[in-house]
Amino acid sequence: MDVTSIIDPLNDAQRQAVTAPSQAMLVLAGAGSGKTRVLVHRIAWQIQVEGLPAHSILAVTFTNKAAKEMRGRIENLLNVSANTLWIGTFHGIAHRLLRRHAAQAKLPDTFQVMDSGDQLRVIKRLLSTLNLDDAKWPPREIQWFINAQKDEGIRAKHCVESGDAHQRQMLAVYRAYEQLCERSGLVDFAELLLRAHELLRDNPEVLAFYQQRFRQVHVDEFQDTNTIQYAWLRLLTDGRDNLFVVGDDDQSIYGWRGAKIENIYSFQRHYPNHQVIKLEQNYRSTGTILKAANNIIANNTGRMGKELWTEAGEGEKISLYTAFNEQDEAYFVVERIKAWVNEGGLRSDAAILYRANAQSRQFEEKLMATGTPYRVYGGLRFFDRAEIKNALAYLRLMSNRDDDASFERIINTPTRGIGAKTLDELRIIARDQSISLWAASIALLNQRKMTARATNALVGFLELIKQLSLQAESLELYEKVKLVVEKSGLIALYTKEKMDKGEEKVENLEELVNAAKLFDFDRANEENMGELDMFLTHASLESGDSQADDFEDCVQLMTLHSAKGLEFKLVFLVGMEEGLFPSQQSVDDAGRLEEERRLCYVGMTRAMQQLYLCYTESRRLYGRETYPRPSRFLREIPPELIHEVRLRATVSRPVSVAQPKAASLQNLGSYKLGQRVSHAKFGEGVVLQIEGSGAQERVQINFKQVGVKWLMLAYANLEVL
């Protein structure tokens, strides 16, 4: 067997991790140190050299993307298909266990997974049936509460009632929510993990089976595991020392959603025979970038301790740009990207990273204005779109009549004359008799108390669903989807919706049919599920990319969080200001501040060749002009690594040359960048930028007293000093 291809591409530390005998192992892998490579090669090693059958290996990741990549790379390395290998997300694997052992997990065979949007809707509805004012009980807060409890493994019945009225009410909602999910056969994301944990904990024969089956368990991004995920891993590997985890305490940036960095420390206590291997050689960035990143992260306390190094050279200095305001910041970045492209760089090798999504707009506008293609990450995903969720809700209801969340979603979409009144009655019956809305509809019709119109409308809806189920029975999956999309009236609804929005929705529905056609049922069809249920689960568990892979070469815009795991030759880290990064909400809490610092570390280590840091002296935020101080993280970088960009020279534009026709107004040519002017109301200032021409010509002025403002030249009545 060809072992060389597995171990040859590895450095010493990596090889040590890959070829170690089976034991508990903690691989502390710094940014860009070949973390995924170690996992992939470790698994390949076990199959090819240790002779473990592929089905006895489990590998868990956080995202579908990571799981997919890992499977692909293993198959590539071994040159065989690795279907029997269990690689998936925590939620995906948990779901698989629950499907296989639905009865032991006390779930109906037809249970459906709901995503966080569905969950929020369920909670909102619950609040109204409980007669709780959702202004006083914000649904999002309750959702957060419920998920946080579940992430800690706490069911409503385990919660200790404190005297606190607020907490008691939250608990009451939690309890009601659990009942509703039970009745509707709905399982939310956190529930998947909690149920799977309970399944193993309470069924010794199931646990024993999987403990024996999985001879090796691997975990990626271990620093991001939460309490219940780690508890689940411990059950699976109890007493067997076969847990292999890879992570980086310095890259833990999801504490706010329940990730427990402490799990890394607990690991060392729980598996006393473990071995720790540090991967510190970096294959991504220049020496300068690493030095700066190391210096920043060194300000955190309680680290495991790691220092990245590289064999590559020092590289260029880190550039620091001080912008007047966010417009100027965006302008500068876009100019630099243009220069990069002119020198032969790819746009897709350039990334603009920011702390908050709201920051993207300035950059988008400037990129748009210069005709530079770009892609913004994040935003609505395919399966999150309203029209898609509506179509899926029809399919769900066909599969499971008791799915109240879907029932509510589509009972009057498209409108079919079933109003709030009928719905209210249904809810009351459902609540009083503890039955589903579907069953309540039948009960209500039997009472024969409704008006003919309402009766007809309701009967029409029930009949529609029944008819659809009947007709769908013998059809292929994609034909079922097609049938629903057409017969439900959704296509008709969106076709007549005005503006181009409706057209897009119709296209998305067609895309859904297409997705069903391409759906790879074989991939995971060992579960006892029908094809339709598989597809619906797929829709919940993999919300799909926000846009289909666009092969156009474009500039990448994303938050620092979504940049984790990626790398770019040219990186702009923008908005490096106190209050923005670190964010205002984090500065008072040492723990949260350290998480912000890790985020900064993550951002900087994305850069391969060139790193630009930017901050502004003035920024419009929530409609207010603010004058932020430079981020403290900037001061944590040794000054000798930084090159301050002297800006005006590089940014000035030949405005008067390019726009000779702007001459209609008297002031042609008298405004240059840096020109000192005076305004009747704002006083004295300096011209920063000039835009537009003729009556639209505007100048940006930094006033001594009132700060930076844009003024229409035609009305400003400026006096040149």
Next chain:
DNA sequence: TTGTTCCAGCTTTTT
């Protein structure tokens, strides 16, 4: 039922 107005909220995100 739809279009309009009003009002709160405003880090980060995957599953």
Next chain:
DNA sequence: GCTGGAACAA
């Protein structure tokens, strides 16, 4: 200051 959602009027 903008956006999305909910309340309200026609």
